[in-house]
Amino acid sequence: MKKLTLFLAVLLICNHVLLAQKTALLINTYNRSSTSLNGQWNYIVDPYENGYYNYRYEPFDQQENPGKGAYFLNAKADGPTDLVEYNFDKSESMAVPSDWNSQSEKLFYYEGTVWYKKSFDYKKQLDDNRVFVYFGAVNYQADVYMNGKKLGTHIGGFTPFNYEVTNLLKEKDNFLVVKVDNKRKKEGVPTLNTDWWNYGGITREVKLVETGATxxxxxxxxxxxxxxxxxxxxxxxxxxxxxxxxxxxxxxxxxxxxxxxxxxxxxxxxxxxxxxxxxxxxxxxxxxxxxxxxEGDKLKDQIGFRTIRTKGSYILLNEEQVFLKGISIHEESPFREGRAYTKEDAVQLLEWAKELGCNFVRLAHYPHNEHMVRLADQMGLLVWEENPVYWTIDWENAATYENAENQLKTVISRDKNRASVIIWSMANETPNSEARNIFLKRLAKTAKQMDPTRLISAALEQSAYQDKPNVKTISDPFADVVDVLSFNQYIGWYGGTPETCKEIQWVIEQDKPVFISEFGAGAKQGLHGDKGTRWTEEYQAYLYEETLKMLSQIEQFQGCSPWILVDFRSPRRPLPEIQDGWNRKGLISEDGKKKQAFSVLQAFYNNQGLQKK
Known part of the structure; x- marks a missing residue:
């Protein structure tokens, strides 16, 4: 028993040391000297994780002599009698960055481990320079190895990370191996249940960043x-x-x-x-x-200067009231199936938002790629960034909190100099409980300590006021913490019909700006009929008309970001001939065709007197 206890303690210490090797996030890799590792990577699908565990289910990377069965060693047979049961160089390849789901039909629904390998040569510009390998994002857990040595483990599918590889690099024949595991976990952030596709893989850029010794x-x-x-x-x-x-x-x-x-x-x-x-x-x-x-190390950036604050029920940008004409966006490519990751993807999504009349975008439900916020800076779009604390997570698990806080800290670190970013969102549609309230308050405190220049919010949920079903309010304790009182509501879709909106009254007791972070209805582009028939473009457009009238009656109403700009994949949406695996609440179809509701929201944003005095 003592030997077992000692063994487990050693394992924990080793794991801690491995995790601790991750270096602080490199800021502004946009403008640093770098070498891309994007392109074709060899891969091996490993659902049983044979390349990570031996037959006793002991991790190879915690063994002094793991043997050639460890995939991260990129081993080759030394001769005709040598047994090595894998070969990266003879395996198939896929594009990085991207996701495996959209690149291989056999991996469309796959959740598990895929190993990636990239071979490359590299010569430093100066002998005493330092080199880091930088990942824009890997979903969800990444175990990273350089030339057979473990660099560390990163958890979280939407945040960047990097490791120093200076002492491991060679001028010839380097190999970088990444074990990627996108299995959903109860203790994960996000957790098991989400309403978007769980794209697996190295989903954003990979590059080597070279710096001076200091x-x-x-x-x-x-x-x-x-x-x-x-x-x-x-x-x-x-x-x-x-x-x-x-x-x-x-x-x-x-x-x-x-x-x-x-x-x-x-x-x-x-x-x-x-x-x-x-x-x-x-x-x-x-x-x-x-x-x-x-002293010779020079870094450039493009930075805008502005103030953002609230005053009573108003949001003030440079001390002038601003109404947030927004739309929610998922990180789904408008040009091809799969995760969005290119600058061209970001340009198209944000240009559609501008065409809609938006001055604001909600990047849901996780940190998006850096192209989005940098382009928003250039295009004059205000941005809501969101931590993936989504629906019901493991509120009382200390490791879950640390995970959520780490993801929040990372996105703040990356984007703290972006003028476009005005709101850090702590969560989306989380149920009220004491453990949850403590969890979110800690996150909000962390965000304020790291960045006191921006606003705090969360997408909350509405409820009945004094048990009156047609009178709605916000009774969430976290409403006392946020700067902007945001909530989602789907009157007319998940409850009632668009006509129901005419019957609803709102009692908002908090003296804060009210922002409707979601509303909407599903519609199959090209499906037409009576405005009372669900899934038609006419129903969706009618719901938008009635919802906007209803929301405009809220005295503190200062903007909205309807759900959502473009249809996106979701395994929760199986209805044949209508959804077919897509959430149909987009104002634009997955193939870029606008629905009638696009024009309804566009007219509201462009023609209505929105600046309240």
Missing amino acids: YIADYVVQLDPSNAKLIKGFVTVNGKEASDKNVELRIPELGIHKKLKTDKEGKVSFEIKQNRIEYWSTNNPKLYDVEIEM
Whole structure:
């Protein structure tokens, strides 16, 4: 018994060490020197995880001599008598980034382990430079190995991560192996049940990022939320000699050239008074070129300056009231089946939103790829980003909370300098309980500590007011925590018909902006009939008309993001000849054809007097 206890303790320590090897997130990989590892990767489907466990179900990567059966070793037979039961180089290949579901018919519904392998050569620009392997996202768990050595494990399907590989790289014949497992888990974030497709694979870009021996690791350059004439922030430097480093911050168009010096922790904070700032807005998405230089290491970014806050029931952008004309978006490609990951995907989705008349997009229900927020910066679209705390997760599991908090911290770290991002959302449609309330409050506190410049929200649910079925309210305790009171409602679809909207009254007791994060109805594009017949374009359009009238009666109503821009795949939607595995609530079909409701919402956004005085 003592030996078993000791063995388990050693396993836990080893696992902790392996997980701890992940380095801090590299910020702004957009503008760093990098080499793409995108393209064709060899893969092996491994539903029994034979490449990870031996026949005693012991992990190979926790054994001193795992033998050639471990797939991460990329082993080859040494001779005709040598037994090796896999071969990456002779296996099929698939594109990275992408998902396996849309690339192989036999993997369409597959949930489990797939091993990926990429071989490459690499020569550093300078001998003392450092190199990191960066992943935009892998769904859901990634065990990463370089040249047979484990780099670490990352959990979470929509957040970036990286590992330093400087000491493992060779000039010739490197191989990177990734064990990808997209099995849904009760303790996962999100959990077992979601209303979108569980695309597996290396779903965003992979690249090698080269830095100096000491490099600019992180920075914030933002307006002080209480003083729009003050640019504040920090720069951190990473390396053995990070202290007492000379750092220069330049914003040439504003005539800013600030000389700084890092402290013993490699960090320096700054404040810069500036009276000539042209503020970023939806009508004028002004971005400034920002340069940060540290003794030869130079990093550029494009940053907009704006303030966002609430005052009573109003949302103020640069101290002017803004009505959020929004739409919800899933990360589904508009050009092909599968997960969206290219810049072209993001351009099309956001251009449709602009055509709709939007000044705001809700990126649901997880962090989307970085193209989306950077393009939103350029296009003047405000953004809601969401942590995948969706429906019912394991609220009392400490590891589940740590997982959720890590994903939240990562997306904040990645996007904290994006002017477009104004709302961090903690969750979507989560049931009220004491454990859940503690969980969400902790997340909100973390978000505020990391980033006090943006608003906090969550997609809550409405309920009956004083047991009156036709009077709706928000009685969720988390409503007291959020800055923007957001909730989903589907009157006329999941309850009643569009006519029901005429009977509904709202009693919102919180003195906060009210934002309707979802409403909608399903419609098969091209299916026509009476407006009282479900699944027709006419029914969906009629529901939009009646819902918008109903919502406009809410005194604190400050915007909405109907569900959803484009039809998307979901295994929860099997109705033959109508859904066929697609959620049909999109205003645009999966093949890019607009439904009648698109024009209804477009007219509401473009023609109605939306700015409340």
